[in-house]
Each structure stands twice: as structure tokens, then as C-alpha cells.
Amino acid sequence: MQVEVARPILESNDTGAAQLRRRFAAHGLLVLNLLSSPGSGKTTLLERTLTDLRGMLRFGVIEGDCQTENDARRVAATGARAVQINTYGGCHLDSAMVAQACDQLGLEDLDVLVIENVGNLVCPAEFDLGEDAKITILSVTEGDDKPEKYPFIFSQSQVMLLSKIDLLPYVPFDPERASTFARAVNPDLAIFPVAALTGQGMDAWYTWLKERLAAKRQDH
Amino acid sequence: MHELSLVEGILAIVREELAKHGLCRLLRVRVKHGALTAVVPEALETAFEVLTAGTDLAGALLETELVPLSVRCRSCGQEFSPKDEDRFLMPCPACGAELGHTVLTGRELLIDSIEAE
Numbered sequence: 001m002q003v004e005v006a007r008p009i010l011e012s013n014d015t016g017a018a019q020l021r022r023r024f025a026a027h028g029l030l031v032l033n034l035l036s037s038p039g040s041g042k043t044t045l046l047e048r049t050l051t052d053l054r055g056m057l058r059f060g061v062i063e064g065d066c067q068t069e070n071d072a073r074r075v076a077a078t079g080a081r082a083v084q085i086n087t088y089g090g091c092h093l094d095s096a097m098v099a100q101a102c103d104q105l106g107l108e109d110l111d112v113l114v115i116e117n118v119g120n121l122v123c124p125a126e127f128d129l130g131e132d133a134k135i136t137i138l139s140v141t142e143g144d145d146k147p148e149k150y151p152f153i154f155s156q157s158q159v160m161l162l163s164k165i166d167l168l169p170y171v172p173f174d175p176e177r178a179s180t181f182a183r184a185v186n187p188d189l190a191i192f193p194v195a196a197l198t199g200q201g202m203d204a205w206y207t208w209l210k211e212r213l214a215a216k217r218q219d220h
Numbered sequence: 221m222h223e224l225s226l227v228e229g230i231l232a233i234v235r236e237e238l239a240k241h242g243l244c245r246l247l248r249v250r251v252k253h254g255a256l257t258a259v260v261p262e263a264l265e266t267a268f269e270v271l272t273a274g275t276d277l278a279g280a281l282l283e284t285e286l287v288p289l290s291v292r293c294r295s296c297g298q299e300f301s302p303k304d305e306d307r308f309l310m311p312c313p314a315c316g317a318e319l320g321h322t323v324l325t326g327r328e329l330l331i332d333s334i335e336a337e
Contacts, residue, residue, distance in 0.1 A: 003241055005331040009229045009251070091222050122258050123222040126329075148308065152256065184309065187320055 013127055016095030020130025023102070024113070030213040031113045033129050035153060036137035037146075038119030041163050041196055043071050045137060046114060048196040050078040053206060057213070060110040062101045064093040064118045071116065081105055092123040095130060111213055121146070125153040132216060133158040138182075140164050140173040147182035155185045159192065161205060166195035223260065223267040226329075230282075231271060233331055241336070246280040248335035254326040255289040289326035293317055299324065 008014065024031050036042050043063075050059050061082040063071040072084035083105045085097050098115060107113070115131065117124040125134075136157040138146050141164055147154045154160065160182050162175055179191050190208060194201040234249060249268075253259040261284040268282040290301045291310060295317035302310040309318040 001241075001243070001337065002333055002335050003237055003243075004333050005233065005237055006333075007233050008330045009226050009233070010329060012229060012232060090225070092225070094225065126222070126258060151308065152258065184319055 010126065013095050016099060017128035017130040020095055020099055020102070023107070024130055024132075027107045027110065028217050029107060029110055029113050030209075030216045031115065031129075031131045033124070033131035033134045034114055034116045034137070035121070035124050035134055035157070036119060036139070037121050037142060040119070040137045040139040040142065042116055042119065042137055043074055045161065045163055045194065045196040046116060047074055047078055048199065048202065049206070050075065050080045052199070052202060053209075054079055057111045057209070058109060060105050060107065060113045062098060062105065062113070062115045064097075064116055066090070066118065081110070087118055091118060091120050092127050093117050093129060094127050098129045112209065121150040121153050125156050132212065135159045135161060137161045137163050138178060140167055140171055140175070144174045144178040145181060147178060147185060151185040154182050154189065157186065157189060159190045159208065162191060162193040164195060165193045166198045166200060223263040224271070226259070226264060227267040227271050230268070230331060231277065234277070234334055237334055238336055243336040244276070246277050246334060246336045248281045248283060250283045250285065250332040250334070252285050252287050252328050252330050252332045254287045254328040256323065256326040257329045259284075259329065261286075285332070287325050287328045290324045291321035292324055294320045294322065
């Protein structure tokens with residue numbers, strides 16, 4: 001016999017994400033899902049952010065990687081609370097993994113939770129983790145047509161951090177072109193050109209973070 | 221690229237539905253995937269074969285159906301399906317407005333039906 005099912009394949013992930021969202025709201029926590037390709041400088045940018053905002057905002061970090069705890073160690077060195085998820089080859093984090101990591105991390109006494117996803121511009125975009133915003137990093141050592149090649153992830157993001165801009169004199173990357181493409185798929189995208197090593201442009205990103213947290217607390 | 225996770229989701233739902241309807245042998249699963257989802261049908265079929273092999277669901281078929289992209293123009297309200305080459309800017313055939321249209325179909329990722337006995 002034929003049975004009409006009409007159920008979303010990712011429904012268990014979506015249910016888990018809705019539970020996470022309620023849990024995050026109960027703590028008045030701002031949650032960011034940090035996305036990029038491998039090697040864009042996600043962890044370096046995060047280390048800089050955590051160091052610069054130390055004493056102002058209390059950060060928790062969930063690090064997603066295929067293997068090793070290297071990133072959690074780097075992040076913990078800044079004084080932030082961090083746990084590592086190893087996906088052992090898996091291409092994305094899902095809401096069940098994040099729920100488990102939250103149990104381990106503990107959400108008390110935090111202002112911002114950053115979930116550093118597995119380096120990948122395709123799969124993580126499909127898996128809701130209960131976050132308030134997806135932040136996609138595009139580094140200038142990649143192609144400036146990335147937003148055109150991977151439109152879905154840029155259309156789902158609220159912020160694009162254009163990173164490693166201190167290398168612009170040495171690479172054929174046109175920030176104007178990248179921003180135009182990214183805004184074409186997502187007119188509301190906030191774009192912040194930054195360099196984590198020199199600190200250039202980071203203040204605008206921090207301002208966005210603080211404003212979003214204030215807005216979340218107001219809703220709370 | 222995450223077809224294995226998708227198939228795990230499919231199998232969990234299929235098992236629930238089989239139990240709910242008192243069925244034990246799965247013959248066919250029909251999946252609908254929108255043009256905007258990052259699903260590769262061949263990879264989904266392979267993952268399905270791999271994850272059902274040696275289980276009670278072995279031998280069942282996975283059928284995929286692509287749901288085309290359709291949008292409503294943000295400017296004049298015209299509903300249309302952008303051609304493949306226009307997927308990026310999506311110019312409206314009626315008024316020429318580009319981008320920012322409302323997606324009507326193309327984001328689906330669901331199990332449509334199963335056949336079992």
C-alpha cells in the first residue's frame with residue numbers, strides 16, 4: 001500500500017533546533033553560527049574577538065572540526081569557555097551535536113555563544129542550530145566570486161566578514177565585486193571588512209555584536 | 221555532501237511510518253527535493269543503498285523528484301520559474317525586476333510518500 005508521508009527529511013534536526021532556540025532564549029544568550037571554507041581564518045578571527053572583548057562580554061564557544069581539539073585549545077587560551085565537537089569526517093554540525101555540547105559547556109553566565117561550524121560553504125547552511133544569526137567569513141585569499149558560487153549560504157547569513165584585508169595589496173581580490181555579488185543574493189547582508197592580525201575594521205564588527213546582544217536582551 | 225545524514229533522517233521517518241501503519245516490508249520511498257537544496261540525487265541513492273544494505277529495509281527503492289524553483293516578483297507580483305541561466309539575478313519576465321523575489325517552491329526537502337506491505 002501507498003502511505004502519504006509529507007514530512008520534512010530534516011524534521012528531527014529542526015525540532016532539535018527549536019528546542020535549542022528556546023533554551024538559548026531562556027538564558028538571554030546571543031548565538032552565532034560561524035561559517036566559512038577551511039582556511040579563511042575563522043579561528044584567528046574568533047581568538048581576536050574573544051581577546052579584544054574580554055571583560056566586556058562573556059563568551060562560550062563550541063568548536064566543530066572533523067578531527068583534533070586544537071581549535072578548542074586555542075580558543076580556551078583567550079579565557080573563553082570552549083568545548084570541541086569532532087564530527088570524524090562529517091561535513092556539518094547538527095542540532096543534536098550542539099545540544100550535547102551545550103550540556104557539556106553549560107550556558108549559565110554567558111552573553112554570547114559562538115558555534116564555529118565545520119569549514120564548508122555547502123552543507124552547514126541547511127542545518128539550523130537554533131542560532132540568532134549565521135555569520136559567514138570570506139577571506140581575500142579566496143575568489144571574489146565565492147558569493148556567486150555559493151549563493152545559498154550568503155543568502156542565509158546576516159553578516160559577511162570580509163577577512164584578511166591586510167593582504168589585499170598582494171592578492172587579486174576585488175572587495176567591491178565580492179560585496180556586490182553578496183548583496184545581490186542578500187540585499188540585507190551587513191558586510192564588515194576586517195583583518196584579525198592587525199585589528200583593522202574589527203570595531204564595526206564588535207559594535208554589531210553588542211547591538212545584537214542588546215536587542216536580544218530587550219526581547220527577552 | 222551530507223546525503224548520509226539525510227538518509228539517516230529518511231530512514232528514521234520511514235521506520236516510524238511503517239510502525240504506525242503496521243507495515244513491515246518497504247518497497248519504495250519517494251523524496252521531493254527543491255532546486256535550491258544542495259541535494260545530489262545520485263549521492264542520495266548511493267547513501268540509501270549503503271545504509272539499508274543488510275537491514276530489514278534492504279532492496280527498497282529510493283525515488284527522487286526535483287521540485288523546480290518558482291518565485292513571486294518582489295516588484296509586480298508576477299509568478300515565474302527562472303531559467304537555469306537566470307538563477308542568479310532572476311529577472312522578472314513581466315517587469316524586469318531582479319533579485320529579492322519571494323521563493324514559492326524550490327526549498328522543499330521531504331518524504332512525499334512510501335510504498336510498503
